[in-house]
Amino acid sequence: MADVMDKVINDTRSDPRFKLPQNADYELFTVLRCDCAGEQRDDNKEWLEMLKRNRTLCEWGDPTDKRSNGFQEQAVKMIELGAKAIMAQTACPSSWWEYCCDQACEIRCHVPLSLNVTSADGDTVCPIEELSSGRVSRRSCHRFLDHLVLVGTPCHVNQKPEATKGSDNTVVNRHKPGIAIKMIGDMPLFLSPFTGKTFRSKGYIKWDAPPGCSGYEFFGCENPSALPYLGIPAVEAKASPHYVVELDDVGRFHKQTIPKSIRKPELKSPGMQPRVTVIDELGYVYEADESGEYKRTQGMMQKLEAAQIIEKVAALSDRDKEIARVKYDPESFMHHTIYQAFDGIVYEGVITGIDTDSKTGKVF
Numbered sequence: 001m002a003d004v005m006d007k008v009i010n011d012t013r014s015d016p017r018f019k020l021p022q023n024a025d026y027e028l029f030t031v032l033r034c035d036c037a038g039e040q041r042d043d044n045k046e047w048l049e050m051l052k053r054n055r056t057l058c059e060w061g062d063p064t065d066k067r068s069n070g071f072q073e074q075a076v077k078m079i080e081l082g083a084k085a086i087m088a089q090t091a092c093p094s095s096w097w098e099y100c101c102d103q104a105c106e107i108r109c110h111v112p113l114s115l116n117v118t119s120a121d122g123d124t125v126c127p128i129e130e131l132s133s134g135r136v137s138r139r140s141c142h143r144f145l146d147h148l149v150l151v152g153t154p155c156h157v158n159q160k161p162e163a164t165k166g167s168d169n170t171v172v173n174r175h176k177p178g179i180a181i182k183m184i185g186d187m188p189l190f191l192s193p194f195t196g197k198t199f200r201s202k203g204y205i206k207w208d209a210p211p212g213c214s215g216y217e218f219f220g221c222e223n224p225s226a227l228p229y230l231g232i233p234a235v236e237a238k239a240s241p242h243y244v245v246e247l248d249d250v251g252r253f254h255k256q257t258i259p260k261s262i263r264k265p266e267l268k269s270p271g272m273q274p275r276v277t278v279i280d281e282l283g284y285v286y287e288a289d290e291s292g293e294y295k296r297t298q299g300m301m302q303k304l305e306a307a308q309i310i311e312k313v314a315a316l317s318d319r320d321k322e323i324a325r326v327k328y329d330p331e332s333f334m335h336h337t338i339y340q341a342f343d344g345i346v347y348e349g350v351i352t353g354i355d356t357d358s359k360t361g362k363v364f
Contacts, residue, residue, distance in 0.1 A: 001039035001040055001047070002039075002040075002044070002046045002047045002049075002050040003050075005032075005040075005050060006050045006053070006054065008029075009028075009029045009054050009056065010054070012028055012029065013027065013028050013029070016135075017132045017135045017136055018131060018132055018135075019135075021133075027055065029054065029056050030055075030056060030057065031056070031057045031058075031059060032051070032056055032057070032058045032059070033058075033059050033061065033069065033072050034058055034059070034060055034061070035060065035061050035063065035069060036060050036061070036063045040058070041060070042058075042060065078104075078108065079101060079104050079105055079108070080101075081104075082100075082101075082103075082104030082105075082107065082108065083097060083100040083101040083103075083104045084100075085104075086100040086103060086104065086150050086151055086152070087100050087151075087152070089150060089152075090150055090151060090152030090153055090209070090214070090215065091152065091209070091211075091212050091213060091214040091217075091223075092151055092152025092179075092214060092215065093152075093214065093216070093223060093224055093225035093226070094225045094226065095224070095225040096151055096152065096181065096225075099151045099181055099182050100151050100152075102182065103150070103151050103182065103183065106144075106183060107145075107148070108127065109126065109127050109128040110126055110127075110128060110141040110144050110145055111126060111145075112124045112125065112126050112127075113127060123138075125138070126138065126141045128141065129141060140186070143186050144183070144185070144186045146186075147183070147186045147187070147188060147202055148183060148188075149180035149183070149188045149204070149206060150180065151180060151181055151182065152179060152180065152181075152214060152215050153179065153180045153206055153207070153209075153215065154177070154178075154179055154206075154207045154209055154215035154218040154219060154276075155177075155178050155179070155180060155190060155204040155205060155206050155207065156175045156176070156177060156178075156204060156205045156207070156276075157175055157176060157177075157178040157190050157199065157201045157203070157204045158175050158201050158203030158204060159175060159176060159199075159201070175204075175205075175294075176192070176288065176292055176293055176294060177192065177193060177194070177219050177276075177288055177292070177294075178190030178191060178192055178193075178199065178204070179191050179192075179193055179215035179216070179219075180215075181198070184200070186202075187200050187202060188200065188201065188202065188204065190204075192292040193215060193216045193219045193221045194219075194221065194288050194289070194290065194291075194292040195290070195291065195292040197292065207276060214226070218276065219276070219288070278294055285297045330354045330363045337349070337350055338350070338351060
């Protein structure tokens with residue numbers, strides 16, 4: 001404990017954002033307020049040496065009266081509630097609780113305290129702005145909140161330009177799946193649910209996973225450290241939203257230069273189904289492989305054939321394929337553009353939902 005606190009004190013004091021003026025009559029961490037736990041008590045020699053080395057005074061609360069440390073206990077409570085709120089909202093792995101606590105602290109540092117608010121719009125100095133004497137500007141606080149991604153949020157993240165290889169026509173180079181784990185300043189850090197590698201980017205699309213569905217399960221992977229049941233309803237395939245992302249022009253490019261071998265899709269029939277499907281305008285499905293990159297598979301109809309739902313896809317006409325998709329995978333039509341003639345006028349529309357006739361069982 002003494003080593004950890006020593007590092008916190010020295011890292012904060014050496015941070016140029018919190019440099020005090022030369023005529024300041026105090027230092028950061030001049031006083032520490034603690035309870036009487038053994039690792040930070042007045043009879044702990046290592047703790048006392050750390051205090052002396054950093055010119056810090058320690059005050060201890062009354063172990064028989066919790067009100068003696070009421071302000072400090074309330075501060076800890078607010079961080080705990082913030083961390084639990086993040087974990088409950090994103091259903092992130094339970095082993096990520098430290099990331100959630102850190103982010104709860106960061107959010108409170110960049111949001112004004114209610115006691116400082118006097119304006120009608122609620123805008124006033126933020127804690128980190130005040131502590132840094134304005135070195136951390138209010139605009140930078142707003143920029144941090146603008147780029148903020150909660151720990152455990154599933155995203156499609158833009159890749160850096162040098163990751164693009166013009167000779168590789170089997171990779172969708174502009175984005176890949178990632179789960180937010182922390183903020184480095186105003187830069188989000190993401191983790192690949194397929195490889196475990198981390199990458200950074202300010203360009204991303206955030207997805208709203210169903211209640212109780214973690215980022216791992218959203219992309220069809222197993223949660224390595226699932227949360228205990230917290231009263232959140234279990235994920236149900238029929239009730240959960242399913243997103244379809246269509247990449248324009250990618251299919252046409254592939255049509256002109258088809259790779260020699262196209263990976264067969266991995267049918268995730270057992271366990272959790274992914275809640276987002278990436279396709280091109282020709283209907284081909286893209287799935288992340290062991291490298292974490294999206295690769296083109298043999299198509300949506302081939303997935304149904306691999307699941308032994310339909311047979312002899314090659315012999316089906318385009319109309320029969322469309323009928324099979326309506327019957328077995330109607331959600332694949334979501335957000336597709338359609339055209340329909342009414343009274344001699346052709347109208348353009350977008351499919352926004354599907355339903356089933358209760359009498360006939362037909363999907364429309």
